[in-house]
Amino acid sequence: MADEAKKKVINRLKSMYPLRAKVDETYLKSVEAMRAGKPTVWAMLNFYYGDPIIKAMDLEVVYPENYGAAMAAMGVAQSYLDRADAEGFPTHLCGYSRANLGYTSRMMKELTGKIPPEAPLGGMPKPIFLMASTAVCDARYKWFQALGRYMDVPVWTFEAPIPGVKELFMEGSYERMVDLGVKHAREFVVFVERVLGKKMDWDRLSETVDLMIEINELWHETNELRKAKPCPMHGRDFWSSMSPALFLMGDLKDSLQCFRNMYDEVKYRVDNHIGAIAQEKYRLLFAELPPWHSLGFFNRLAERGWNFVVESFGYHPPIPLDLNGFSDPLERLTRFSLQVYVGYYRDALEQNVPAGSFAYPYLKYAREWKCDGAFLHPLISCRSASTHLPYVSNVLMERLKVPSLTIEGDIVDLRLFDPEDAISKAEPFEETMEHYRRIRRQEGLDW
Amino acid sequence: MIDKSKGLSKAKEVYANRSHRVKELKAEGKKIIGYPCMYVPLEIITALDLISYRTCGDMAEPVTEADRALPTAFCPIMRSCLDCALKAKDDFLDGIVTTHSCDPQEKTARVWESYINYSYFHFIDMPGTLRPEALEYYRGQINDFKKSLESFAGKELSSEKVKAAIRLHNRQRALVRELYELTKPEPPLISGTEILQVVKALMSLPVAEGNELLDQVISEVKGRTDGPQKKPARLLVWSSTLDDIDIMQIFEAGANVVMDESCGGIRAYRADVKLTDDPLDGLTHYYATEITCARTFREAAFGEARKDYMADLESRFGHLKHIAKEWNADGAIFLLVRYCDPFAFEMPSLKDYFDSFGIPSTYIEYDYTQGSLAPLRTRVEAFLETIS
Ligand code: SF4
Ligand code: SF4
Numbered sequence: 001m002a003d004e005a006k007k008k009v010i011n012r013l014k015s016m017y018p019l020r021a022k023v024d025e026t027y028l029k030s031v032e033a034m035r036a037g038k039p040t041v042w043a044m045l046n047f048y049y050g051d052p053i054i055k056a057m058d059l060e061v062v063y064p065e066n067y068g069a070a071m072a073a074m075g076v077a078q079s080y081l082d083r084a085d086a087e088g089f090p091t092h093l094c095g096y097s098r099a100n101l102g103y104t105s106r107m108m109k110e111l112t113g114k115i116p117p118e119a120p121l122g123g124m125p126k127p128i129f130l131m132a133s134t135a136v137c138d139a140r141y142k143w144f145q146a147l148g149r150y151m152d153v154p155v156w157t158f159e160a161p162i163p164g165v166k167e168l169f170m171e172g173s174y175e176r177m178v179d180l181g182v183k184h185a186r187e188f189v190v191f192v193e194r195v196l197g198k199k200m201d202w203d204r205l206s207e208t209v210d211l212m213i214e215i216n217e218l219w220h221e222t223n224e225l226r227k228a229k230p231c232p233m234h235g236r237d238f239w240s241s242m243s244p245a246l247f248l249m250g251d252l253k254d255s256l257q258c259f260r261n262m263y264d265e266v267k268y269r270v271d272n273h274i275g276a277i278a279q280e281k282y283r284l285l286f287a288e289l290p291p292w293h294s295l296g297f298f299n300r301l302a303e304r305g306w307n308f309v310v311e312s313f314g315y316h317p318p319i320p321l322d323l324n325g326f327s328d329p330l331e332r333l334t335r336f337s338l339q340v341y342v343g344y345y346r347d348a349l350e351q352n353v354p355a356g357s358f359a360y361p362y363l364k365y366a367r368e369w370k371c372d373g374a375f376l377h378p379l380i381s382c383r384s385a386s387t388h389l390p391y392v393s394n395v396l397m398e399r400l401k402v403p404s405l406t407i408e409g410d411i412v413d414l415r416l417f418d419p420e421d422a423i424s425k426a427e428p429f430e431e432t433m434e435h436y437r438r439i440r441r442q443e444g445l446d447w
Numbered sequence: 448m449i450d451k452s453k454g455l456s457k458a459k460e461v462y463a464n465r466s467h468r469v470k471e472l473k474a475e476g477k478k479i480i481g482y483p484c485m486y487v488p489l490e491i492i493t494a495l496d497l498i499s500y501r502t503c504g505d506m507a508e509p510v511t512e513a514d515r516a517l518p519t520a521f522c523p524i525m526r527s528c529l530d531c532a533l534k535a536k537d538d539f540l541d542g543i544v545t546t547h548s549c550d551p552q553e554k555t556a557r558v559w560e561s562y563i564n565y566s567y568f569h570f571i572d573m574p575g576t577l578r579p580e581a582l583e584y585y586r587g588q589i590n591d592f593k594k595s596l597e598s599f600a601g602k603e604l605s606s607e608k609v610k611a612a613i614r615l616h617n618r619q620r621a622l623v624r625e626l627y628e629l630t631k632p633e634p635p636l637i638s639g640t641e642i643l644q645v646v647k648a649l650m651s652l653p654v655a656e657g658n659e660l661l662d663q664v665i666s667e668v669k670g671r672t673d674g675p676q677k678k679p680a681r682l683l684v685w686s687s688t689l690d691d692i693d694i695m696q697i698f699e700a701g702a703n704v705v706m707d708e709s710c711g712g713i714r715a716y717r718a719d720v721k722l723t724d725d726p727l728d729g730l731t732h733y734y735a736t737e738i739t740c741a742r743t744f745r746e747a748a749f750g751e752a753r754k755d756y757m758a759d760l761e762s763r764f765g766h767l768k769h770i771a772k773e774w775n776a777d778g779a780i781f782l783l784v785r786y787c788d789p790f791a792f793e794m795p796s797l798k799d800y801f802d803s804f805g806i807p808s809t810y811i812e813y814d815y816t817q818g819s820l821a822p823l824r825t826r827v828e829a830f831l832e833t834i835s
Contacts, residue, residue, distance in 0.1 A: 390517060391558055
């Protein structure tokens with residue numbers, strides 16, 4: 001009963017459930033297809049650059065970073081971590097990478113390429129190629145390179161340029177990034193064609209890219225609606241819904257419809273002043289991935305009037321761009337993907353924040369979504385998720401007088417996040433948020 | 448009679464008081480440009496008559512200020528570099544050039560630019576691969592750097608000036624290689640510690656003065672009778688950055704370090720910049736491909752459809768086999784800075800590679816603090832025992 005009551009503290013969106021179900025269903029279908037021998041790619045979250053190409057080539061794709069999370073949640077990661085340690089990989093490396101290196105070593109050295117029987121969710125079969133990415137962290141290409149120790153599988157490392165803020169606005173700089181992206185994607189298509197021995201269906205690719213863009217535009221508009229007071233959609237719904245937009249999971253036409261329904265539902269709530277929680281007292285920004293295994297702490301905070309209104313920029317859709325004038329699907333794809341980072345740069349330059357994607361999006365969010373505080377969740381063994389957070393906490397305070405609450409967690413050692421600790425810090429943090437509300441008003445900020 | 452104010456003693460002095468000379472030059476009206484990573488094309492700085500100065504961390508200085516902006520589980524070298532900058536230890540700099548050589552360099556650059564108000568700040572983006580389109584993009588980045596520094600210096604650079612600077616830096620590269628030739632004899636004529644002092648001095652002086660210092664050191668070393676003693680093993684050290692003699696002395700307590708393939712050793716000097724018609728082409732090629740840092744994704748053939756592990760290792764580490772043989776190394780230590788992902792992922796594969804040509808190796812981790820030296824010593828001694 002008590003649990004039942006708690007569940008209702010957050011008014012979940014009905015339109016979220018089909019999206020969440022779609023993620024599970026896609027996963028199962030994909031496992032079946034892979035087991036039946038369909039070529040599979042292991043990919044890093046690549047912020048769109050390569051995903052539509054893989055999808056248009058009808059390849060199954062698994063993301064070892066996500067699978068690392070599944071291994072951790074299901075308690076099988078430890079033996080793989082031990083194995084990676086024994087093989088000489090330093091223990092301070094990203095936990096997901098170590099689990100994956102251990103997994104691959106077991107699969108290739110002990111099981112002649114067969115999926116380990118203990119692998120959760122059907123496991124990851126030996127891939128046909130690996131798609132790494134230079135975006136976000138060094139591990140995400142060095143890890144796939146290191147897998148060459150176990151598998152004769154080629155690696156494609158997707159370039160994801162990231163210039164400085166003022167440097168982007170030097171003459172020709174942006175167009176050179178586009179040029180790199182388009183040429184690089186074209187070479188990638190040639191590579192995939194060679195590995196698979198079949199040609200790209202360019203109409204299909206064009207349609208895939210357009211659907212991806214349309215889905216993400218809708219998803220962006222939906223998140224814009226969360227600026228309303230009270231906020232109509234809680235962060236939990238965000239996390240449950242993001243995968244079909246970010247990873248292009250499942251049938252894209254289907255996803256488009258689901259996101260349309262979600263937009264309509266959120267809009268309805270805004271028009272009728274319906275909040276995601278009963279009484280919104282505090283509006284929070286959440287940074288980095290949430291502790292997937294103890295999401296219940298969000299409910300307990302909701303009871304206290306905490307509404308989570310916006311999340312880390314890396315998981316949010318890029319700011320839309322008019323791409324209608326570009327007939328080449330690879331150019332639309334490139335410009336769209338670049339936007340994840342540089343979409344914030346013009347604004348960051350005007351605001352004189354050199355950390356254009358490293359920190360600026362959080363300032364924009366706190367200001368526009370009118371946040372009272374930031375809940376920062378550094379993930380100890382994921383460097384890229386943790387690096388920017390101390391700085392973000394500083395700039396939020398320096399520039400906007402928005403305080404942060406930092407509670408550490410981890411991607412593999414799930415016990416590191418202590419929900420009780422978060423709850424026990426909630427009350428004093430509420431006082432802090434109240435205090436800074438007054439300060440902001442004194443300083444002429446409008447929330 | 449050796450003039451003790453020149454050569455090795457001079458290098459030792461510059462090492463101990465790195466910023467002394469650039470401060471003098473600053474007082475004379477010169478502008479000093481800092482750089483935290485060797486991927487910054489120094490030739491452009493030199494060609495504009497500016498002085499380049501490598502900003503380093505300081506192992507002896509506990510990190511306090513950088514905690515404001517960077518987490519503890521982060522490259523300790525970059526944390527220390529930023530810490531020194533935040534403590535105004537580099538306040539004589541007029542500007543700084545950063546680059547995306549690795550993720551911590553990129554992230555630290557953002558914080559650096561936010562917190563310290565230099566008159567000049569520029570960030571050079573770097574691709575991860577060596578594909579043709581990536582090199583083309585990188586060339587654009589180098590050209591942007593040139594343009595922005597020209598506007599800071601208030602003058603335009605001619606091709607000829609850049610070429611002259613390339614020649615001057617190539618001369619330095621050749622001299623450093625010559626210096627390393629002097630570790631080939633048994634015992635070596637110069638120790639790893641002394642070379643480290645020289646190389647760090649080079650990063651603290653105008654290039655022409657560095658060349659002069661090298662000339663002096665080389666002639667002094669060639670004629671010396673007080674060189675290093677023969678130790679039970681000849682060591683190759685491979686690391687990201689090795690910039691402190693306290694570490695080198697731990698290795699040299701039980702071995703002769705004959706090669707230091709790191710950013711404090713030969714890495715920035717192993718090859719020359721080609722003198723191409725457009726000098727930016729030569730610079731692009733050199734900085735993208737010739738510096739053998741683990742940050743670059745190398746592969747045996749572009750877009751290979753099947754990976755051959757040994758060919759892959761050759762493409763990544765081939766130069767190390769050549770070094771190990773030429774310098775007749777008995778063993779190799781891979782000195783890993785904690786939280787340095789680009790180098791950490793290489794460890795088992797690099798060991799496989801050294802095993803393939805029969806040179807014993809080990810990796811040892813430290814965190815760029817004085818406190819990490821004692822465990823480092825124990826690990827080094829244990830390894831040396833196994834190979835001596
Ligand atoms: S460190 Fe983080 S972002 Fe990088 S590969 Fe690991 S989980 Fe992914
Ligand atoms: S290469 Fe390694 S040691 Fe060097 S700055 Fe990057 S993370 Fe640090």
